[in-house]
Amino acid sequence: MKKLSILKIGGKVIDNQTELTHILKIFTKIKGPKILVHGGGQKANKLSKQLGIPTNIIEGRRVTNKETLDIATMVYAGLINKQIISQLQKHNTNSLGLTGADLNVIKADKRKVKKHDFGFAGDIKMVNTKVIKMLIKKEIVPVFCAITHDQKGQLLNTNADTIASNLAIALSPFYKVKLIFHFDKKGVLKDAQNEDSVIKKITPKKYLALKNKGIILNGMIPKIDNAFHALDHQVNKVIISGNHSKGTKICL
Amino acid sequence: MKKLSILKIGGKVIDNQTELTHILKIFTKIKGPKILVHGGGQKANKLSKQLGIPTNIIEGRRVTNKETLDIATMVYAGLINKQIISQLQKHNTNSLGLTGADLNVIKADKRKVKKHDFGFAGDIKMVNTKVIKMLIKKEIVPVFCAITHDQKGQLLNTNADTIASNLAIALSPFYKVKLIFHFDKKGVLKDAQNEDSVIKKITPKKYLALKNKGIILNGMIPKIDNAFHALDHQVNKVIISGNHSKGTKICL
Secondary structure, three states, X not given: XXXXXXXXXXXHHOOOHHHHHHHHHHHHHOOOXXXXXXXXXXXXXXHHHHOOOOOOEEOOEEOEOHHHHHHHHHHHXXXXXXXXXXXXXXOOOOEEEEOOOHHHOEEEEEOOOOOOOOEOEEEEEEEOHHHHHHHHXXXXXXXXXXXXXXXXXXXXXOOHHHHHHHHHHHHXXXXXXXXXXXXXXXXXXXXXXXXXXXXXXEOHHXXXXXXXXXXXXOOHHHHHHHHHHHHHOOOOEEEEEXXXXXXXXXXX | OOEEEEEEEOHHHOOOHHHHHHHHHHHHHOOOOEEEEEOOXXXXXXXXXXXXXXXXXXXXXXXXXXXXXXXXXXHHHHHHHHHHHHHHXXXXXXXXXXXXXXXHOEEEEEOOOOOOOOEOEEEEEEEOHHHHHHHHHOOOEEEEOXXXXXXXXXXXXXXXXXXXXXXXXXXXXXXXXXXXXXXXXXXXXXOOOOOOOEOOEEOHHHHHHHHHOOOOOOOHHHHHHHHHHHHHOOOOEEEEEOOOOOOEEEOO
């Protein structure tokens, strides 16, 4: 089975030109088939603020109304995606920017209103592996942003970590997939104040212990849950890391 | 030789949801290979105004500074392009949104500073016909926005009419190309006040006469120049038209 690397970049890395250039350069050097997935950084929030659009957050999750969806589409699919593509082309990495709507590559359903209405948030229903395999065969590097669609004419906002792990799972029957979550820390830290306290390896048992001790908390929990979910679904390897570090290996 | 239709949509059609939906539906019904090129409408200007970014125009041409390039990238490559893609997918037209940077499909040079500095404006140097032919062969419909790149990491703003005619010319050795410039009028009008005064056919001789009489003026001149330029370079057919009209045929 051929190897496939899926690199997700997010957090402050997107907003910091030096850090972004650094990780993109590393990405261009990865040999063999590869996919990039990027989040939005702080630019969308900043633009919302400038335009006087209030950010509505329910239980830690952002509500995507019509205005914030337009801003997400502009910033993720427009500005950030195309800046990344032009940087990759500079290094002769033949890349193609994609939302889920392009080539109908990721179809999602608008999240059902239960206790709360999260607006135009999309839950992934289908990854078009056929078209992704075709691109990879043509040595094209797909670059996904955090926008999907419902195939009924509606764009939807979908978390970039979720896109990365769904891609990894969907492509695991065809490739030996290595999934790397890259962010602004060096990995999962034992001590949030100490960048050199990277935990080398996390197993389910260790994860439970670290959660109980309050060492792993907040935004790191869904990230690691995502990682275990991917491993449970035949993804070969999951790493959580940052610049200048081997990061944390998540294993079953 | 296979036929290829290139439809460029622009003007107020982009800003009017009903008109846009109408022309996109017509586009989905065109049989055989096809390409869509879209302009930006008034959304970019509106956003610039909201963000307090001044629009600088020299001799009728907009100057693209860093801020206006970012806005163009957000609005053209993000918002408008992806809304069009999601609409086309709804009608089972398998489309792919592209800037010139994606797949390195259109390479441009930053316009040289002569009398004036137009900033990040791009003059087209290369159309990657190989990759476009590959997409068409896979029954993928490319949808181009008015952003190109220099392959050195810089995105550039390039007029959508120019992109459409450059695509038409570059693809004419491989297809019998029909190029349609679609906008908010029914065609080239004899009387600007009368929507039903569409001129059916314009030859170079007639064009000269109409220009001399002051019937064809302003923004229509570069549009028709572009059309004749395309015909001079083996493009098979050029039409300037609007909704609910056969438009004006430009012929040598």
